[in-house]
Amino acid sequence: MEKASVFKTNRSQAIRLPKSVALPESVTRVDVVVLGRSRLIAPEGESWDSWFSGESATEDFMSTRDQPADQERREL
Numbered sequence: 001m002e003k004a005s006v007f008k009t010n011r012s013q014a015i016r017l018p019k020s021v022a023l024p025e026s027v028t029r030v031d032v033v034v035l036g037r038s039r040l041i042a043p044e045g046e047s048w049d050s051w052f053s054g055e056s057a058t059e060d061f062m063s064t065r066d067q068p069a070d071q072e073r074r075e076l
Helices: 049-053
Strands: 005-009 012-016 030-035 038-043
Antiparallel strands (some): 030 038
């Protein structure tokens, strides 16, 4: 995980991103989604595009997940 610094300029906050996680030069505006105390920053208009168009989970995702045995329940 990369870390960035937050600073104030006039009355606004700004974030200085490290080169390894910098946005492409073509990005001049971003959307900011508030998730509790977290902030998700994405190029304007693309906040969820990559989430829905990206790869889905692989077939073996959580195949070794520890689960309790099925419960035996009486019919209602």
